[in-house]
Amino acid sequence: MVIKGAIVKVASRCNLNCTYCFMYHAGDDSYQRQPKRMTALVRDALLQRVLEHCNRYGLKTFDFILHGGEPLLAGKRFFEQFVAQAIARLTPAVEPRFFIQTNGLLLDEAWCRHLGRLGIRVGISLDGPASVNDRYRTDHRGQSSFLAVERGLRYALQSDWLVNHPGVLTVIDPTTNPVAVYEYFRSVGVRELDFLFPDATFDRPPYQPATSDTPYADWLITVFDQWFMTKNKPRIRLFEQLIALILGQDVQSERWGMGTNEFMVVETNGEIEPSDMLKICGPDFTKTGVNVCTHALVDALDHSLIALHRNSHQTLSRICQKCPVVAVCGGGLLAHRYSARKGFDNPSVYCRDLLKLITHTQSRVIAFLPVAIRQEADLAPLSYDDALAAVQAVQMNGYCKGDNVK
Numbered sequence: 001m002v003i004k005g006a007i008v009k010v011a012s013r014c015n016l017n018c019t020y021c022f023m024y025h026a027g028d029d030s031y032q033r034q035p036k037r038m039t040a041l042v043r044d045a046l047l048q049r050v051l052e053h054c055n056r057y058g059l060k061t062f063d064f065i066l067h068g069g070e071p072l073l074a075g076k077r078f079f080e081q082f083v084a085q086a087i088a089r090l091t092p093a094v095e096p097r098f099f100i101q102t103n104g105l106l107l108d109e110a111w112c113r114h115l116g117r118l119g120i121r122v123g124i125s126l127d128g129p130a131s132v133n134d135r136y137r138t139d140h141r142g143q144s145s146f147l148a149v150e151r152g153l154r155y156a157l158q159s160d161w162l163v164n165h166p167g168v169l170t171v172i173d174p175t176t177n178p179v180a181v182y183e184y185f186r187s188v189g190v191r192e193l194d195f196l197f198p199d200a201t202f203d204r205p206p207y208q209p210a211t212s213d214t215p216y217a218d219w220l221i222t223v224f225d226q227w228f229m230t231k232n233k234p235r236i237r238l239f240e241q242l243i244a245l246i247l248g249q250d251v252q253s254e255r256w257g258m259g260t261n262e263f264m265v266v267e268t269n270g271e272i273e274p275s276d277m278l279k280i281c282g283p284d285f286t287k288t289g290v291n292v293c294t295h296a297l298v299d300a301l302d303h304s305l306i307a308l309h310r311n312s313h314q315t316l317s318r319i320c321q322k323c324p325v326v327a328v329c330g331g332g333l334l335a336h337r338y339s340a341r342k343g344f345d346n347p348s349v350y351c352r353d354l355l356k357l358i359t360h361t362q363s364r365v366i367a368f369l370p371v372a373i374r375q376e377a378d379l380a381p382l383s384y385d386d387a388l389a390a391v392q393a394v395q396m397n398g399y400c401k402g403d404n405v406k
Helices: 040-057 076-090 109-117 146-158 178-187 215-228 237-246 276-281 297-302 304-310 351-368 371-377 384-400
Strands: 005-009 061-067 095-102 120-125 167-171 192-196 263-266
Touching: 005 040, 040 061, 040 076, 040 297, 061 076, 061 263, 076 095, 076 109, 109 120, 109 146, 120 146, 167 178, 178 215, 192 237, 215 237, 215 351, 237 351, 297 304, 351 384
Parallel strands: 005 061, 005 263, 061 095, 095 120, 120 167, 167 192
Antiparallel strands: none
């Protein structure tokens, strides 16, 4: 029942118009009915609910991931007040920790100094060099965002004020050169990087070229092979989590593994929702009617969608349950399993990509280990072909019973 953090939507609008965005370009216009910024009333209600929750469950820390839209649109005064109120309300019993994910468009020296003074850790969204980034990440006039965002990234990377070395989130475009994207981030000094699959469902499938049925795995494998044996390389969260899971370690992640999802979204009006990526499933899909102004955080778990999201790695389709890499994959992101006909009772729309990426990574990691450790742990690689055959056997059995994947 424990909730360890909240993704706080401090601003519901954005100064970019990224065409792949699940919030503004997936058919859900509920953001238009949200306040543009979180009010002091909602902020105070949220902090009170967090205090009650931490006291009830004995939590010593609580994470606030300040998000949007574009969170910097809330303004410097908002963040100053939010952090001050959180510290006043929660400490010393609970340590509040603050993170922000920004598109970087407004970042400058003044913002870096402000965020650093407040102890807010910074993450920035950028898809690569201009030729890659500007395919999808443009402003509301369709103009390039790259130069302004890269300028913000460089301010953050060089800042002596920030409490962390800023990480970068990148959405994969399988038509681009993966090595060029990876080397670009190395060239500008990024030390922490993460790659995201584009949000998609069976009703809104991802781009699929005719040349490959695993384009996203192929892209990532190219980067992985470049990264794995390189010295002085950036940390790449996706690969580090994957390696940890393959070695049998526990990983707390929404996208894979077998753990529970311990974060909730709090909208600008105070409504508690599951993952905002679920907005891609349809209009008002994430609306719960549960609000920090009227409900305890734990009350949200009574809502079926929030409960499903929390336990998404344990609530799996029959195909996923029989999959040989399920302990690593965990069925993937919940949103990527959705179809209007079967709900979430599907494997991921990226199932083959995940199979190929996991088996490739497993083979590389096992081959890197000393023979004695491999023998002691009884580790043996599983080929992609064998893993795919196992999944297809379960799938064919389902077809025979009328249990279609979609």
